[in-house]
Amino acid sequence: xxxxxxxxxxxxxxxxxxxxxxxxxxxxxxxxxxxxxxxxxxxxxxxxxxxxxxxxxxxxxxxxxxxxxxxxxxxxxxxxxxxxxxxxxxxxxxxxxxxxxxxxxxxxxxxxxxxxxxxxxxxxxxxxxxxxxxxxxxxxxxxxxxxxxxxxxxxxxxxxxxxxxxxxxxxxxxxxxxxxxxxxxxxxxxxxxxxxxxxxxxxxxxxxxxxxxxxxxxxxxxxxxxxxxxxxxxxxxxxxxxxxxxxxxxxxxxxxxxxxxxxxxxxxxxxxxxxxxxxxxxxxxxxxxxxxxxxxxxxxxxxxxxxxxxxxxxxxxxxxxxxxxxxxxxxxxxxxxxxxxxxxxxxxxxxxxxxxxxxxxxxxxxxxxxxxxxxxxxxxxxxxxxxxxxxxxxxxxxxxxxxxxxxxxxxxxxxxxxxxxxxxxxxxxxxxxxxxxxxxxxxxxxxxxxxxxxxxx
Numbered sequence: 001x002x003x004x005x006x007x008x009x010x011x012x013x014x015x016x017x018x019x020x021x022x023x024x025x026x027x028x029x030x031x032x033x034x035x036x037x038x039x040x041x042x043x044x045x046x047x048x049x050x051x052x053x054x055x056x057x058x059x060x061x062x063x064x065x066x067x068x069x070x071x072x073x074x075x076x077x078x079x080x081x082x083x084x085x086x087x088x089x090x091x092x093x094x095x096x097x098x099x100x101x102x103x104x105x106x107x108x109x110x111x112x113x114x115x116x117x118x119x120x121x122x123x124x125x126x127x128x129x130x131x132x133x134x135x136x137x138x139x140x141x142x143x144x145x146x147x148x149x150x151x152x153x154x155x156x157x158x159x160x161x162x163x164x165x166x167x168x169x170x171x172x173x174x175x176x177x178x179x180x181x182x183x184x185x186x187x188x189x190x191x192x193x194x195x196x197x198x199x200x201x202x203x204x205x206x207x208x209x210x211x212x213x214x215x216x217x218x219x220x221x222x223x224x225x226x227x228x229x230x231x232x233x234x235x236x237x238x239x240x241x242x243x244x245x246x247x248x249x250x251x252x253x254x255x256x257x258x259x260x261x262x263x264x265x266x267x268x269x270x271x272x273x274x275x276x277x278x279x280x281x282x283x284x285x286x287x288x289x290x291x292x293x294x295x296x297x298x299x300x301x302x303x304x305x306x307x308x309x310x311x312x313x314x315x316x317x318x319x320x321x322x323x324x325x326x327x328x329x330x331x332x333x334x335x336x337x338x339x340x341x342x343x344x345x346x347x348x349x350x351x352x353x354x355x356x357x358x359x360x361x362x363x364x365x366x367x368x369x370x371x372x373x374x375x376x377x378x379x380x381x382x383x384x385x386x387x388x389x390x391x392x393x394x395x396x397x398x399x400x401x402x403x404x405x406x407x408x409x410x411x412x413x414x415x416x417x418x419x420x421x422x423x424x425x426x427x428x429x430x431x432x433x434x435x436x437x438x439x440x441x442x443x444x445x446x447x448x449x450x451x452x453x454x455x456x457x
Contacts, residue, residue, distance in 0.1 A: 172312030175362030194238025220269025246286035333372030
């Protein structure tokens, strides 16, 4: 990213020399020769850093430093001081200056000091972002890929990551692990040392989306009391993950497209163009093509995003992964709640594997965690599962033939009430592994009543 640096010095030669040297380093540079000029320029367009001489024609650099720091505490200051003014330089450090260099100075020393100051600013911004982020997530190492479909998906993700593709789209139902795939893209890429920054587009009010993405200057709008870096800037050298991209309003879509095409942006209230090297990964559970037809999603943005698309299959299409996911979430629950879960009883396992999981992995995780939180046991039993989940699993058609030869493929369209009851009893009994006491408890009847119904079946 090309940071904006202001040089404040009343000696024309020094001012010109610093300006030229910093521009060669790729910085955007503005210059001022007096306190008045610097104050006016600072108010119009806040720089990322200021190189300021302590002795100026119409005032003192300490006064300017104190004033600017009160208005923009995130701006970094590098002080230039004469040999005899070290005490004042120390005072400048106490007022918030990052460092000072003595005259006559070496340009390399100034550039190194400035680079370190800006790097510190970037780290501070990232620390603030991650400190405020309260959404827990899995790590890429916890990705389960037992199915051929997921193995193909991860291979595609690795290919996109390692070829430095700047924009990618992840499509899948809610709860399928789109965020986890985005993290995998980041961790597998050359920018893995950079930040992984997230924005849920559906959780941000429309009026704040642009500020959240691109930042703002103080006074850009009524509540903008200080300058703020946007997420595209915080993610410079890393990855910006835009979840639920389909919920982004049309105005923000246009600005996002401009950024993706030009790799540059302006903070709200600023005229300075900033450039970043930020990979953008978007995700959605919506049909963006249909939204394009409905004029609720920009066609040009859709084409820009969909060039590299990863489609995550729902959990119901990869049932072979359910046992591994259950085991992983049980171990996670043990760590979280201090439990001692070791295994899943066969009846509970059959229900969990048969259920279609409309909420996908997120629902499965919540189910296992709830069972662990509400029950202190070592085995996950059928009674630990929600009744509505068991009922939904029982309502699902059976496989054509069970190992015991009892065909329970489902009801035909002319089944009687007695046949429905009998079939339901057999299903519950099968899920309970033939345990009549457990089946009776689940059905809400006595064991004797169950025995009579089985005898009459």
